Amino acid sequence: MKFGHFDDSRREYVITQPNTPLPWINYLGCEAYFGIISNTAGGYSFHRDARLRRLTRYRYNNAPFDLGGRYLYIRDNDTGQFWSPSWQPTRTRLDHYECRHGMGYTIIASSRRKIEAQTCYFVPMGENLEIWKFSVTNRRRQPARLSVFSSIEFCLWDAQDDATNFQRNFSTGQVEIADGVIYHKTEYRERRNHFAWFACSEKLAGFDTQRDTFLGAARGWDNPAAVERGKSFNSVAHGWAPHGSHHVKVNLGPGETREIIFALGYHENPADQKFDPPDSQTINKRTVKPVIAKYLDGGNVSAAFQALRENWDALLGVCQVQSPDVHANRMVNIWNAYQCMATFNVSRSASFYESGIGRGLGFRDSNQDLLGFVQMVPARARERILDLAATQLKTGGAFHQYQPLTKRGNNDIGSGFNDDPHWLILGVAAYLKETGDWGILDEPAPFENEPGSEKPLYEHLRRSFHYTLDRLGPHGLPLIGRADWNDCLNLNCFSDTPGQSFQTTTNKDGQVAESVFIAGLFVMAGKELAAIAKKRRQNQEAERCLAEAAKMEKVIYQHGWDGAWFVRAYDDSGKPIGSKVCEEGKIFIESQGMCVMAGIGLKDGKARLALESVNRHLATRHGIVLQQPAFSKYYIEMGEISSYPPGYKENAGIFCHNNPWIIIAETMTGNGNRAFDYYTRINPSARERIGQLHRCEPYVFAQMIAGKDAPTHGEAKNSWLTGTAAWTYFTATQWIFGIRSEYDGLLIDPCIPAKWKGFKVRRVFRGETFDIEVRNPRGVMKGVRRMVMDGVEIPDQLLRPSGGGRKHNVMVEMG
Ligand code: GLC
């Protein structure tokens, strides 16, 4: 069953019924001001940091799930009836409902009793504010006398404190109301120099700023007292819960439309110009007034919306494909690229599964996210890389996370995830391959954010590599530390205390447990570092990296090969994990994907054998599960992985993030049919028709789909903020379509289903546009027989940009 459909020409997903299985959300903003918005207008906004600069309040894990948001109410003043044009929160029956999630905007349209309403929510480029452009039309034969009420609840900035510290917070709330604008200024009187404002383009009939007055005693948002009686209370919040509501009266003749703009913004004043007059406690509004005036003007709002569309045209224009598969096309051309930008912007902090107070930017996560967005925003990728490097420890290790506002490593989450450092090498490699900007390697970056400790980025990469060499275990494999990519494989944790964090508890010093996954990652990173060193003419260093990688490969063959697949790890007592000798967890996906991607076993058939084992033991029709057999009980020596019931998350769930590793491995061994089949199994667009089972948005990848051991096999969770976004995008564009950025140019090496007759790609690369047509007359899956660019034969499948922003026509013949 479907709950809507794709409108690819407008790059929108159109939701046609409001009660989707879960709230289906979108992101507003792509620079500093962000919001999340559901298909029923639920969600919240923040400036830069979802925890510390939360503008509006939202209660997670609510019932109904999606309550609290950017609400409007329409009241028919002739009958006293009122409803929400976004369905929530009144959930009044609507005669028509449609939500269009687009690139950086959401439009919710509905009608009831011949009153049509439409609200377009978006954040203008370069501004710290959001617009709700609302229009209402009277389709009746008689005049309509209406009232429109807006409603948001302000958050007292620190979302964690806001949700817990009531003994203080019920007394601190403050607002000002001036010229019809509601200003939220809690704590402005002391150490904050920022405030929020909520404005409306129309003359107000009234306003409310105290939530409990607006709602009335013992009521919720479905039935606010002000709306019910058709008149605001003009309440002024002193403490309790500051709120913003405007009341506008709208009289419409038959066929008449009125447009009303609501704008919500964040503003900072210079510390010495906070008040006006200076010795008062009144907000200095001179700095913000021009912004407010600008965005209450319909012409400016339209222009800003146009600019937003053009921004996305440019970003998505970097790579456009036309293949025989509609699902792949729309994910690559629109939604997967868009999801990659969301993960770039907010990492893992704010979604309907990430509360915005927990997770900062992950070191590992952010480096992998680069794979998905570096081609769209190279300059911002550069900045991100240097920020990440600046949090690296002198040992080469890394803080597992850093806080976006301070850009400092997060001590509470600590370090010692021994895979972390290698992702920096891979992130930088991806950046270099895309941009050719070798200068970044000489950019100084401190360690642990300590001034004076700056070293060139290149030195950071060296330390990343050596970090592992300094931490080898009894078999010569890398020690796992707290965990590797699999945060939940905690081999030194031995936790028996309820509530103890698996992420930060270590009860063993960890000199035994080893990771074959890190070994594979080390080989891959070593080869990249060698290539980078060679480019810098540091040949000795390059040789050394290759020698160490080769040595590790040998160790993997010796202690990491189990006969038909790669072992996953060794535990603290030296017993293998992910081996046929284990009772549960005999085979894991991660080491198969990572070792083959590192090139291990490609020549002697071990890679193929491992991939066949994956196919036999791990593949399901909904995707590839993480391991088998699932852990049926808690194993103290394994940690969090066995804390999940079988089939969920890391315990044999389909952890979509690592499915692309297997897909890449399949393309490396030439199996285009299977690679594409695996890709399609987790592709949300291809899963749209099973929406009732899948439940999450059909336009973005989810972190996890319940595995075959779960009673809800096929149900997705944790949509949006997942490494799956970058890895699936990277896999589809660079390994299936095979338009792969390399240090010296674009390599064309597709691996596609045999039945495809061909496909086209437009790719902008280092300022040049390549229009590539791939033909597959012989029905092969891989292999390029001939390649011609602008009439000239290219012998080595590599397109070398020549500078000067030219356009090229490329013809590729497979066979
Ligand atoms: C989550 C984490 C990521 C980790 C993965 C597997 O997606 O964000 O860092 O690798 O889970 O545990």
Ligand code: GLC
């Ligand atoms: C939990 C999750 C895992 C995630 C980690 C992030 O362990 O199960 O997926 O990577 O938290 O800290």
